[in-house]
Amino acid sequence: MALALAATAARTAAQAPAPATAERDVWLRDFRFASGERLDSLRMHVTTLGQPRRDAGGVVRNAVLVLHGTTGTGRAFLSPAFAGVLFGPGQPLDTARHFVILPDGIGHGKSSKPSDGLKGRFPRYDYADMVRAEQRLLAEAFGVTHVRLVVGTSMGCMHAWIIATNTPGYADGIVPLACVPTAIAGRNRMWRTLAMDAVRSDPAWNNGDYTAQPPGLMQAMRVFVLVLGSPRSIQAAAPTRELADRYASDQVRARYASMDANDFIWALEASRSYDPSADLGRVRTKVLAINFADDLVNPPELGLMEALMPRVAGARFVLWPITEQTRGHGTHSLPAVWKDELVKFLSTLPALP
Numbered sequence: 001m002a003l004a005l006a007a008t009a010a011r012t013a014a015q016a017p018a019p020a021t022a023e024r025d026v027w028l029r030d031f032r033f034a035s036g037e038r039l040d041s042l043r044m045h046v047t048t049l050g051q052p053r054r055d056a057g058g059v060v061r062n063a064v065l066v067l068h069g070t071t072g073t074g075r076a077f078l079s080p081a082f083a084g085v086l087f088g089p090g091q092p093l094d095t096a097r098h099f100v101i102l103p104d105g106i107g108h109g110k111s112s113k114p115s116d117g118l119k120g121r122f123p124r125y126d127y128a129d130m131v132r133a134e135q136r137l138l139a140e141a142f143g144v145t146h147v148r149l150v151v152g153t154s155m156g157c158m159h160a161w162i163i164a165t166n167t168p169g170y171a172d173g174i175v176p177l178a179c180v181p182t183a184i185a186g187r188n189r190m191w192r193t194l195a196m197d198a199v200r201s202d203p204a205w206n207n208g209d210y211t212a213q214p215p216g217l218m219q220a221m222r223v224f225v226l227v228l229g230s231p232r233s234i235q236a237a238a239p240t241r242e243l244a245d246r247y248a249s250d251q252v253r254a255r256y257a258s259m260d261a262n263d264f265i266w267a268l269e270a271s272r273s274y275d276p277s278a279d280l281g282r283v284r285t286k287v288l289a290i291n292f293a294d295d296l297v298n299p300p301e302l303g304l305m306e307a308l309m310p311r312v313a314g315a316r317f318v319l320w321p322i323t324e325q326t327r328g329h330g331t332h333s334l335p336a337v338w339k340d341e342l343v344k345f346l347s348t349l350p351a352l353p
Helices: 007-012 074-078 127-142 155-166 186-200 203-208 216-227 231-237 241-257 261-273 277-282 304-311 335-346
Strands: 022-032 038-049 063-067 099-103 147-153 171-177 286-292 316-320
Touching: 022 127, 038 074, 038 127, 063 127, 063 155, 074 099, 099 127, 127 155, 127 261, 147 155, 155 171, 155 261, 155 277, 171 335, 186 216, 186 261, 203 261, 216 241, 216 261, 231 241, 277 304, 286 304, 286 335, 304 316, 316 335
Parallel strands: 063 099, 063 147, 147 171, 171 286, 286 316
Antiparallel strands: 022 038, 038 099
């Protein structure tokens, strides 16, 4: 999920100013969704850093695809706590050597989404649709048909697993951060359903044809905030009754102010068909999967990763312990925590041209 990055981690991380970026809109013509719906043109917004490098055969070999979480955007990765740790000179994904691609997924950021005008008539996209759009974007805008690395956070983590199972040779390596490669069920599905129901049960929702944000969206934001973060970090931020009340209120108001009800529901419901578990044996890319022990969205006590990872040949799974630096689910966007594992993983991938 898109979480506010912890200020303490940002201060202690070895950071550098983010490199120069380029932004553009790319229009994908005649985009057909798994639901049978279609759009004549689907807008995909993308931010890039660095330049593509091709091998002797003309194939781009230095592309790095970084995928955001639910309600996030590609530009969120330009924060000092992310870009300042990974993209600068001498850093693991130094953009003098890597071509870093940060798309806004369907329904997010500046890409096509319900709030652009279609509202409740916007196609019911799912994660497979989002991945196809991301891969078409890379091919049609940049001629990239192969990537060196996919780094995915939360929803983007799940997209990384879809890429690895649906197009096994597409990436040299994937780093899925904070997700599980199986269907979303149990508590993870329940909180999503409760949040969506809070909006859809509000009369002001009007089947998505509202003129002002329905009050039920505020209730949905309360559910959203409650499952994010970690007990330890929130306790540190709000150690008294008064601070806890203020923290909750501030978080909910901030999210409500920047959220659209249709966009929110479509983004949550997009996970409905996600389940790459049956195809994990098809994965041929190298895998470094990292989850976090204080992640309430993907609680480690379920043992799902331990059961699933043996199906993925050669995959490395790291369950990061709770520390002063971890922030629950949002640790996926704090590479100061897990950068050393990424550096070791990059050394196992083919050399850059």
